[in-house]
Amino acid sequence: MSESHVWDEVDAYFTAHLAPDDEALAAALRDSDAAGLPHINVAGNQGKLLQLLAQLQGARHILEIGTLGGYSTIWLGRALPPDGRLVSLEYDPRHAEVAVRNIARAGLDKLVEVRVGPALESLPRLADENPPPFDLVFIDADKVNNPHYVEWALKLTSTGSLIVLDNVVRGGRVTDAESTADDVVGTRAAIELIGSHPRLSGTAIQTVGMKGYDGFAVARVLA
Numbered sequence: 067m068s069e070s071h072v073w074d075e076v077d078a079y080f081t082a083h084l085a086p087d088d089e090a091l092a093a094a095l096r097d098s099d100a101a102g103l104p105h106i107n108v109a110g111n112q113g114k115l116l117q118l119l120a121q122l123q124g125a126r127h128i129l130e131i132g133t134l135g136g137y138s139t140i141w142l143g144r145a146l147p148p149d150g151r152l153v154s155l156e157y158d159p160r161h162a163e164v165a166v167r168n169i170a171r172a173g174l175d176k177l178v179e180v181r182v183g184p185a186l187e188s189l190p191r192l193a194d195e196n197p198p199p200f201d202l203v204f205i206d207a208d209k210v211n212n213p214h215y216v217e218w219a220l221k222l223t224s225t226g227s228l229i230v231l232d233n234v235v236r237g238g239r240v241t242d243a244e245s246t247a248d249d250v251v252g253t254r255a256a257i258e259l260i261g262s263h264p265r266l267s268g269t270a271i272q273t274v275g276m277k278g279y280d281g282f283a284v285a286r287v288l289a
């Protein structure tokens with residue numbers, strides 16, 4: 067049995083008052099669990115933060131890399147105006163199938179499109195379609211490709227767009243410059259790219275909560 071921490075209770079309190087799951091969000095988690103998907107979705111209060119960020123952006127176009135069962139997709143999709151669009155990229159067809167059902171139940175199927183395949187193949191195809199710039203990009207997939215996802219996000223956004231990169235702490239291993247672990251190497255490369263890129267201004271924040279010790283980075287596209 068996993069140990070219970072005071073921050074689990076604090077997160078439960080915050081989530082109950084500020085970001086409770088409604089029927090569609092609860093059902094999305096229930097069906098994801100029933101289908102055997104891993105429990106690696108954002109927490110409810112993190113989903114709400116994504117939604118608020120999208121609303122602050124006045125986002126009409128959102129790109130998500132890493133759909134899983136569509137839990138974060140629903141939070142983000144709900145920030146969109148009726149003519150908005152969210153494209154979510156997912157490698158695993160089983161995950162995408164569950165997500166598509168969850169998104170439809172949430173009434174977002176007209177706004178949200180889930181594209182199946184490795185994101186590094188889906189992204190050039192998406193770029194070929196010349197979509198309007200995405201106002202927010204949420205990166206939450208295979209960590210090894212984080213720097214490539216940031217580069218793609220830069221190609222698919224414009225001045226003022228926001229890039230959010232999840233899970234940047236890697237249990238504290240992100241500080242290990244000698245690490246050869248894919249997730250650490252990918253995350254360090256992305257953080258250092260954000261820090262050194264002339265078109266990006268970003269920061270990263272450590273978090274603790276029901277998902278344990280973690281963190282996220284945000285970056286604004288400058289020009």
Ligand SMILES: C[S@@+](CC[C@H](N)C(=O)[O-])C[C@H]1O[C@@H](n2cnc3c(N)ncnc32)[C@H](O)[C@@H]1O
Pocket residue numbers: 106107108131132133134135136137138139155156157158161183184185186206207208
């Ligand atoms: C952390 S989960 C996403 C969680 C989701 N954003 C949420 O909070 O509800 C990561 C997802 O990325 C997907 N993924 C892994 N590698 C990928 C790749 N190369 N391209 C696209 N998706 C990938 C996984 O199959 C998994 O569903």
